[in-house]
Amino acid sequence: MSNRWDIFCRVVDNYGDIGVTWRLARQLAAEYGLVVRLWVDEPAAFLRLCPAAEAPLSGQCIEGVEVRHWPVVFPPVEVADVVIEAFACHLPMRYVEAMAARQHKPLWLNLEYLSAEAWVTGCHGLPSPQAGGLPKFFFFPGFVDGTGGLLRERNLLAQRRAFQTAPEARGEFLAHLGVRPAGNTRLISLFAYENASLAGWLTALAADRQPTLLLVPRGRIEGELQRWFGAQPSPGHCWRRGNLQVQLLPFLRHQDYDRLLWSCDVNAVRGEDSFVRAQWAGRPLLWHIYPQEEGAHWTKLDAFLDLYCSGLSPQAGAAQKSLWHAWNGRGNMHAAWVAAQPQMAALSSRAEGWCREQAKRPDLALALVRFHRNWLLCAA
Amino acid sequence: MKTAQEMKANSVALIDGHPWLVQKAEFTKSGRNSAIVKMKLKNLVNGSKTETVYKADDKMEPVILDRKEVTLSYINGEDYVFMDPEFNSYELRAEDLESVLPFIEEGMTDICEAVFFDGKVISVDLPTTIVRQITYTENSARGDTSGKVMKPAKLRNGTEVKVADFCEIDDWIEIDTRDGSYKNRTQAPTA
Numbered sequence: 238m239s240n241r242w243d244i245f246c247r248v249v250d251n252y253g254d255i256g257v258t259w260r261l262a263r264q265l266a267a268e269y270g271l272v273v274r275l276w277v278d279e280p281a282a283f284l285r286l287c288p289a290a291e292a293p294l295s296g297q298c299i300e301g302v303e304v305r306h307w308p309v310v311f312p313p314v315e316v317a318d319v320v321i322e323a324f325a326c327h328l329p330m331r332y333v334e335a336m337a338a339r340q341h342k343p344l345w346l347n348l349e350y351l352s353a354e355a356w357v358t359g360c361h362g363l364p365s366p367q368a369g370g371l372p373k374f375f376f377f378p379g380f381v382d383g384t385g386g387l388l389r390e391r392n393l394l395a396q397r398r399a400f401q402t403a404p405e406a407r408g409e410f411l412a413h414l415g416v417r418p419a420g421n422t423r424l425i426s427l428f429a430y431e432n433a434s435l436a437g438w439l440t441a442l443a444a445d446r447q448p449t450l451l452l453v454p455r456g457r458i459e460g461e462l463q464r465w466f467g468a469q470p471s472p473g474h475c476w477r478r479g480n481l482q483v484q485l486l487p488f489l490r491h492q493d494y495d496r497l498l499w500s501c502d503v504n505a506v507r508g509e510d511s512f513v514r515a516q517w518a519g520r521p522l523l524w525h526i527y528p529q530e531e532g533a534h535w536t537k538l539d540a541f542l543d544l545y546c547s548g549l550s551p552q553a554g555a556a557q558k559s560l561w562h563a564w565n566g567r568g569n570m571h572a573a574w575v576a577a578q579p580q581m582a583a584l585s586s587r588a589e590g591w592c593r594e595q596a597k598r599p600d601l602a603l604a605l606v607r608f609h610r611n612w613l614l615c616a617a
Numbered sequence: 618m619k620t621a622q623e624m625k626a627n628s629v630a631l632i633d634g635h636p637w638l639v640q641k642a643e644f645t646k647s648g649r650n651s652a653i654v655k656m657k658l659k660n661l662v663n664g665s666k667t668e669t670v671y672k673a674d675d676k677m678e679p680v681i682l683d684r685k686e687v688t689l690s691y692i693n694g695e696d697y698v699f700m701d702p703e704f705n706s707y708e709l710r711a712e713d714l715e716s717v718l719p720f721i722e723e724g725m726t727d728i729c730e731a732v733f734f735d736g737k738v739i740s741v742d743l744p745t746t747i748v749r750q751i752t753y754t755e756n757s758a759r760g761d762t763s764g765k766v767m768k769p770a771k772l773r774n775g776t777e778v779k780v781a782d783f784c785e786i787d788d789w790i791e792i793d794t795r796d797g798s799y800k801n802r803t804q805a806p807t808a
Contacts, residue, residue: 249649324648324649324651325647325651325653325672347672349653350647350648350651352647352648356643356655359655360645360653360655363669364667364669364670365670365671366632366633366669367632367633368632370633375670509648527648527649529646529648529649529650531646533646533650537648
């Protein structure tokens with residue numbers, strides 16, 4: 238079977254695009270022995286996720302993946318057997334012409350955004366006929382049968398369970414980050430866009446009887462934290478008010494970010510990549526969805542909530558919905574957080590149950606490999 | 618060239634050298650302000666049909682089509698016969714009219730446009746606004762008069778549309794045929 242795959246990633250903003258494609262590339266190479274080349278137009282974004290890489294990205298092999306800078310003037314290269322354009326990016330024209338010129342046309346896939354909306358199953362896997370007889374298809378990740386599933390490495394859940402059942406592993410990992418929580422402290426990770434609801438949440442956490450340690454990988458939310466505390470962080474990158482302590486963490490590699498999610502009691506995540514990783518952590522999560530024009534993100538948020546909350550009691554479901562709505566700017570975050578506390582045990586149980594349900598489905602990499610295999614069989 | 622988003626139902630695109638009739642086009646926001654268009658296409662050469670997806674900003678090559686004013690003459694089972702002012706008749710199957718079928722009913726007087734490719738009629742476009750009569754709807758549940766509260770109603774051909782809560786059986790309403798939405802209550806059309 239042909240085994241060379243090219244993945245194209247255009248970094249629009251943040252680290253979601255490159256995060257997803259880098260994970261996918263690594264998994265395809267490691268678990269399926271595929272020869273994978275990842276093209277990224279903003280090397281700086283990749284270098285932040287993978288400090289081991291060296292600029293300029295000129296074909297360095299990292300974790301089994303050839304990572305290449307996608308320059309404005311695209312060089313002549315040999316076309317792969319499977320070509321993935323991630324998140325609806327447009328392939329370089331020169332590359333498309335080379336695809337069309339190939340005797341055996343490559344399989345061209347547009348890997349789309351993640352959504353829980355019902356229309357996804359009706360669009361997943363549909364063709365998108367192109368000039369030059371190029372076979373192109375749309376591939377949608379998703380949470381239900383009839384979609385492409387979610388990114389999940391083969392050993393991810395086993396690793397997570399081993400980590401979560403070994404307190405010393407957790408303690409060692411946190412200590413490595415300079416985090417030493419007291420015994421009864423609730424750990425929460427925070428990865429978010431700028432968020433007007435943050436202040437209400439911080440106020441609730443500071444006033445809570447249970448101490449909270451909020452762990453924040455450095456990023457766009459720092460400015461709002463500083464405003465709320467009204468001061469620069471202390472030399473240990475910490476702030477404290479009432480029963481809330483906030484600690485800034487360095488920007489984490491993927492593997493370390495997973496461990497952070499596994500270590501925390503609640504995870505606040507954003508966009509697509511960290512949102513999926515938090516689901517595999519099996520802990521309650523708070524999703525800051527990417528805001529879209531005309532409020533289109535609300536439909537997407539509610540579509541996910543409808544699926545997720547179907548496994549909750551009406552009270553817990555209502556608490557989850559209020560909390561997520563408030564976190565995304567509809568409602569009072571302080572009140573929603575306080576109201577959700579009696580439901581935390583139910584939300585924890587649901588998080589683990591949801592993780593198990595999702596793990597029963599083929600993961601995204603496997604679904605892509607199968608799709609390619611079936612396409613080859615049909616074409617033969 | 619047009620974008621996929623601009624290709625509406627009953628337009629024809631040349632895809633890889635073949636003319637395809639867009640029988641249905643559904644626009645959806647996929648993520649982070651990008652969008653897709655799901656299309657039901659019919660190959661005008663061999664009659665084959667397919668469902669496809671395009672990015673909303675994908676470029677497509679439109680085919681310029683001939684159009685002629687027609688009115689519905691009669692319906693015979695799955696066959697729909699239209700007539701132009703010179704009394705030439707054009708017969709179409711229900712499957713050729715998929716995008717407008719919910720709003721076609723016996724006795725309608727709307728001035729439509731027959732769409733031709735290579736001299737052959739391939740579909741019919743309805744006016745953007747049509748007037749239809751409600752044959753059934755529940756009584757107003759909340760007494761709302763603002764027009765913001767909606768309820769289901771049936772038209773003469775069985776099509777169900779959402780109408781303002783204050784609409785009643787036998788009322789005439791205006792419908793936007795681009796999306797099937799209710800516009801307002803109106804007078805019966807004059808013959």
